[in-house]
Amino acid sequence: MEANKERQIEEIVALTSIYEDLFELENEDNYTVRIEEGEMKASLTIALNQDYPSAAPPIYSLFAPFLSKTDRQELTRNLESVYLDNIGESVVFLWIEEIRQYLQNIDTSTGCDNNETCDTVINQQLEDLLINDKSSPLVECPEIYTTDVFEDRKSVFQGHCAVVHNTDEIKAVLNKLYENKKIAHATHNMQAYRIYLQDKNSWLQDCDDDGETAAGSRMLHLLEILEAKNVLVVVSRWYGGIQLGPDRFKHINNMTRRALEESGMLSQDKTAQHNKKKKNK
Known part of the structure; x- marks a missing residue:
């Protein structure tokens, strides 16, 4: 457990050096890294546990509301594959770069041009994420x-x-x-x-x-x-x-x-x- 803690500290120091202002340390066990690719902005929040990295991955939360449900599932599988390919190793940097690469592809696929800004595309993607059918009347949410x-x-x-x-x-x-x-x-x-x-x-x-x-x-x-x-x-x-x-x-x-x-x-x-x-x- 002590060895894991030392490796976690080493990883945090490395991430701070690499990402600088994009890295936010909440406490010794929790931090967030902002990931920006063009107009695409996401954040990866990490919660460390005593078994990481030797025996388990950290718990993570990815905030990227512009991703579709299918894209989020695919990216989640990619992150799981990265971990399984590197069991016992520190993987947060690899996760960040995997997300960055994924966002680069998403950014390319949006097709933003002078007549349609990326902000407009992102807003449309956010609307697509809603399950509400706008043609349906508003109903009170059941308990x-x-x-x-x-x-x-x-x-x-x-x-x-x-x-x-x-x-x-x-x-x-x-x-x-x-x-x-x-x-x-x-x-x-x-x-x-x-x-x-x-x-x-x-x-x-x-x-x-x-x-x-x-x-x-x-x-x-x-x-x-x-x-x-x-x-x-x-x-x-x-x-x-x-x-x-x-x-x-x-x-x-x-x-x-x-x-x-x-x-x-x-x-x-x-x-x-x-x-x-x-x-x-």
Whole structure:
């Protein structure tokens, strides 16, 4: 642990020297580096832990609101690859340069010219990030229940759920959740919803993996098994640098069920019935 601390201090000294005014030290365990490429401005906030760099990566938060959801997922995967290629080494400088290179490509793709400034493009990208459909009437956001966090090998999971009756309410809930920067910057925000359309005697349901392949469909399958009705569940995951394998799906499903049970959105009869089926297997 002492060796890790010494290496962290050495890295901070090096980063301060390299980035100078772009480097902001909050305390001995937290700092932020601003990354500027043309009109693209981002910031990488690092939270050091006692296992970095020998056995785990630092916890990071990337603020780059102009990135699309797809771009953010791709960049996140790139940073994870950088760490996996350099396990046991100090990686913050490599992360910063990976982000810088990515922004250079994004900057080129915006196609800014004299008639359309980059600021205009960025503002449009920010609007595209909003889940609101402007053609839809404004709706009041349903009450959202959020669980406590669960941690396994540096990965953190948290569940959120709300009673919803239409897609407008779903959008309102997601927008409200993403106002929280911590949730917005999660590695994955997987979701599933199931709504009963009484007038059509049919179900409206869908899911989103958000980069965690097959996670959303598993959540939706659980909602179907539990016969959940008129609910949206979102599970946030902050990747901690250690691959969990199939355990990640167990945790995602557990947080889905936990959010429903703790919020009272799932009847006790259905919960008991589901637990009984599990025991009988």
